[in-house]
Amino acid sequence: MKRTIILLIFSLGIISSLAHAGQAVIRLEEPVGLDRTGWPVGLGFPFAKGELKDLTSLVALAPDSRPLPLQAKILSRWPDGSIRWAHVLFLADMKRQAVAEWRLEWNTGAKPPAVPDQNRVRVDEKSGKIAVTNGDLAVAFSMGGANLIDSVKVKGREALDPSRKNGLMIKTPDGKTFEAPSGKTVRLTVEESGPLRAIVRTEGQHLAPSGEALFDYYARFIFYAGEPWFEVEYSFTNGEAAESTAIAALTLALPLAPSRAPYLGLTSEYKIDKYYEFREPFSIYSGADDFFGVFGGAKIFKADGTEIVGPGYESEARARWWADSSTSEGGLTVSIQEMSQNYPKAVRVAPDRVDIDLYPAGEKKPLAFHQGWQKTHTMLLYFHGGSGLDAGSRDLCFKWQAAVIPWSPYHVESGLLGDLFPYSPKKYPMIERAIRDGFIHYETGVGRGLIDYGDTMGPGTGERGSFTQNNAYDTSWVCYLLFLRTGERRYWQRGRSAALHTADIDIVHHSTRTPVEVGGVRIHGPNHVQYNAEAIVGTSVAPNHEWVEGLIMTYHLTGEERYLKLAEGMAEHILRARQAGWISPGYNAKWNGARNLAWPILVLTMVYDETGNARYREGAAAIVRDLGSIQRENGSFPITIGPYIASAPLHETIAMEALGRYQAVTRDPAAKDIYMKCAEYVVGGASFPDGEMMYITHPDYRSGYTSTPWGGFHFGYVYTGDKKFLEFPYPLIMRQLRQSRFELYRTSFATSEGALSYPMRGILFYLNFADKAGILQDLPAY
Numbered sequence: 001m002k003r004t005i006i007l008l009i010f011s012l013g014i015i016s017s018l019a020h021a022g023q024a025v026i027r028l029e030e031p032v033g034l035d036r037t038g039w040p041v042g043l044g045f046p047f048a049k050g051e052l053k054d055l056t057s058l059v060a061l062a063p064d065s066r067p068l069p070l071q072a073k074i075l076s077r078w079p080d081g082s083i084r085w086a087h088v089l090f091l092a093d094m095k096r097q098a099v100a101e102w103r104l105e106w107n108t109g110a111k112p113p114a115v116p117d118q119n120r121v122r123v124d125e126k127s128g129k130i131a132v133t134n135g136d137l138a139v140a141f142s143m144g145g146a147n148l149i150d151s152v153k154v155k156g157r158e159a160l161d162p163s164r165k166n167g168l169m170i171k172t173p174d175g176k177t178f179e180a181p182s183g184k185t186v187r188l189t190v191e192e193s194g195p196l197r198a199i200v201r202t203e204g205q206h207l208a209p210s211g212e213a214l215f216d217y218y219a220r221f222i223f224y225a226g227e228p229w230f231e232v233e234y235s236f237t238n239g240e241a242a243e244s245t246a247i248a249a250l251t252l253a254l255p256l257a258p259s260r261a262p263y264l265g266l267t268s269e270y271k272i273d274k275y276y277e278f279r280e281p282f283s284i285y286s287g288a289d290d291f292f293g294v295f296g297g298a299k300i301f302k303a304d305g306t307e308i309v310g311p312g313y314e315s316e317a318r319a320r321w322w323a324d325s326s327t328s329e330g331g332l333t334v335s336i337q338e339m340s341q342n343y344p345k346a347v348r349v350a351p352d353r354v355d356i357d358l359y360p361a362g363e364k365k366p367l368a369f370h371q372g373w374q375k376t377h378t379m380l381l382y383f384h385g386g387s388g389l390d391a392g393s394r395d396l397c398f399k400w401q402a403a404v405i406p407w408s409p410y411h412v413e414s415g416l417l418g419d420l421f422p423y424s425p426k427k428y429p430m431i432e433r434a435i436r437d438g439f440i441h442y443e444t445g446v447g448r449g450l451i452d453y454g455d456t457m458g459p460g461t462g463e464r465g466s467f468t469q470n471n472a473y474d475t476s477w478v479c480y481l482l483f484l485r486t487g488e489r490r491y492w493q494r495g496r497s498a499a500l501h502t503a504d505i506d507i508v509h510h511s512t513r514t515p516v517e518v519g520g521v522r523i524h525g526p527n528h529v530q531y532n533a534e535a536i537v538g539t540s541v542a543p544n545h546e547w548v549e550g551l552i553m554t555y556h557l558t559g560e561e562r563y564l565k566l567a568e569g570m571a572e573h574i575l576r577a578r579q580a581g582w583i584s585p586g587y588n589a590k591w592n593g594a595r596n597l598a599w600p601i602l603v604l605t606m607v608y609d610e611t612g613n614a615r616y617r618e619g620a621a622a623i624v625r626d627l628g629s630i631q632r633e634n635g636s637f638p639i640t641i642g643p644y645i646a647s648a649p650l651h652e653t654i655a656m657e658a659l660g661r662y663q664a665v666t667r668d669p670a671a672k673d674i675y676m677k678c679a680e681y682v683v684g685g686a687s688f689p690d691g692e693m694m695y696i697t698h699p700d701y702r703s704g705y706t707s708t709p710w711g712g713f714h715f716g717y718v719y720t721g722d723k724k725f726l727e728f729p730y731p732l733i734m735r736q737l738r739q740s741r742f743e744l745y746r747t748s749f750a751t752s753e754g755a756l757s758y759p760m761r762g763i764l765f766y767l768n769f770a771d772k773a774g775i776l777q778d779l780p781a782y
Helices: 002-017 391-399 429-443 475-486 489-506 547-560 563-579 595-611 612-632 649-666 667-686 711-721 729-738 757-772
Strands: 022-029 036-046 058-061 070-077 085-095 099-106 122-126 129-134 137-142 152-154 167-172 176-178 187-193 195-209 215-226 229-237 244-247 249-255 262-268 277-278 282-286 301-302 321-327 330-336 345-350 353-359 367-370 374-384 638-641 644-647
Touching: 022 036, 036 547, 058 070, 058 085, 070 547, 099 249, 099 429, 122 187, 122 195, 129 195, 129 215, 129 229, 137 215, 152 374, 152 667, 167 195, 176 215, 187 367, 229 249, 262 282, 262 391, 277 391, 282 321, 301 729, 321 345, 321 353, 321 391, 330 353, 330 391, 374 489, 429 489, 429 729, 429 757, 475 489, 475 547, 475 757, 489 547, 489 563, 547 595, 563 595, 563 612, 595 612, 595 644, 595 649, 612 667, 644 649, 649 667, 649 711, 711 757, 729 757
Parallel strands: none
Antiparallel strands: 022 099, 036 085, 058 099, 070 085, 122 129, 129 137, 137 152, 167 176, 167 249, 176 195, 187 195, 195 215, 215 229, 229 374, 244 367, 249 353, 262 277, 262 321, 282 301, 282 345, 321 330, 330 374, 345 353, 638 644
């Protein structure tokens, strides 16, 4: 009897320990038409409070249920210490064009197998040097060397020429040359070390022989288990005193080890199955007239500058953004991520070297790089034995350029992303079609070029004709939400490019005008920079045009810590901006209103929710009190046009979204009270008799405002159960969806400010509540 009781207690213990077991399906699609073996795949996953205590409970399973080696890291925790977000990396074997399902499981008692010794990544760090080994590949770095990479060996053979310098070189129009590294000590760290992936980071400044410095930089070297190639992410920041600095050329120089064997230069087409072989130097070049997308590629030039041309229209000779220099002993293959989209770019290939031109010499004019900008490039380096043909360089580059993008329905189905409208092509096919069509219209307005890529451009006429939009209303966040609903890779690609543009160009990384703006997002303006906007003199940011969710989501899904740091930097900027008087009344300009407080509330709330830093919650609470202090008796917030005190329903709805989301995180009852007064006003008296909302209630501004952030209305329904908060915006939202053009001021979709993100940041949540309340109907077929 005693033995039975003990066994029963033991069994109940096992059952209890597995009671919270869970799993997430991970769908992988091979997108380029080539088999992949051991291909690195990574994605961030959320977990409910208390569900996952440590990473050892995670296991990844292949489609045949075989457990796989796994590398995971914690991204954030719940207040009780349990894991809230974790990034998971595993290696996948995939058949060409196949779609299959992997699984992530937790708390099942299963454990992932170890990485085979011959494939695992090893990092050795000592005495200012770091060595990374990975199968046949061995790469060394040094804090005090004159080279970016000390040594690369493939099966023991040195691939770089130790007698010549490798590294980065910037040339300015006045003839100066700045190199990185320059022989002086740089900061060298191991950012990540695991059996499947290791990341080495070096950072410093580009220096001239005189000691003059230009631009801070960092370079991250990313190695994967069993892969003979690695990635280089290079980023430079303009922290100079001048408003803009001119760049004549920017190159990563890679001199190759000497060889007496015959040289073969190599690149290839993508649209047709064709190699281009060279016995002399050649280059590939992407410029403003380059193609990109499915049939994209760079122009090809011989050593004498003659372009290799195809037979005619749609048959042009184009290199698929890769090039190789090798002999029978070995060589180097390189590729630039999104080379054409980030033009101008070039790769120059010779028997003894490969030069990657991130800004080629000889452009029509130097690159004007504004103070506070940053720019990040990612490149593939594949040092190999034998020729590029023997090493499979073409297939590797095709696969690397077309990333495998993992998707899981778990993110939405778990409810851990909030009340996001689930993908409903069977129940609401026309609504889903309208959302997709709206995204396609948005894509046509995405800019190209080293500075513009990832942003949308102004319409070309009027006061804002030259404006770039700086991803207003958080384009990356909206694109990620669309991706997580559907798994469509184009949504992911646009989200990533928008997030990178925000991180590089839109955020102020340095300022000599005012330290308050550092960390903030610049307001839309000509060439991404507008000073004195919203009457805040001497700055290029405006707190009523700053958003943070896309940065946080990028961190959650990719595990790249840079984006979390940028989000925290934005929160710090908002705190400084409030102290400087940029946010709360009295305003810098009389026409500012509730959105001047609302968007900053949301920034601080989201970063507090991510980090638990009480300073951000306290800052948000203070701004909420400021908002309540100016609320009028009718529930609106004042906006002054001349001597006329009006209200702006646009601003009211922004405040509704911010208050609702702040209250959901903090449970502050004051926010709910302010919200309800405002929502009653908007529903009851902020529209024309036909139901369309006014822009501003001033007699000369009573025009219709087609797009309004709809993310705040459902909180009124949640608080009260009254469907009027859903019924009021319903006809306006459905009209927008029916048009598939989420317009502002009735301008063209592709170029109007925040035309995708402005309404969709709210519609994607509103539709979920409208469906649950029974008022949502599909659009008519079109």
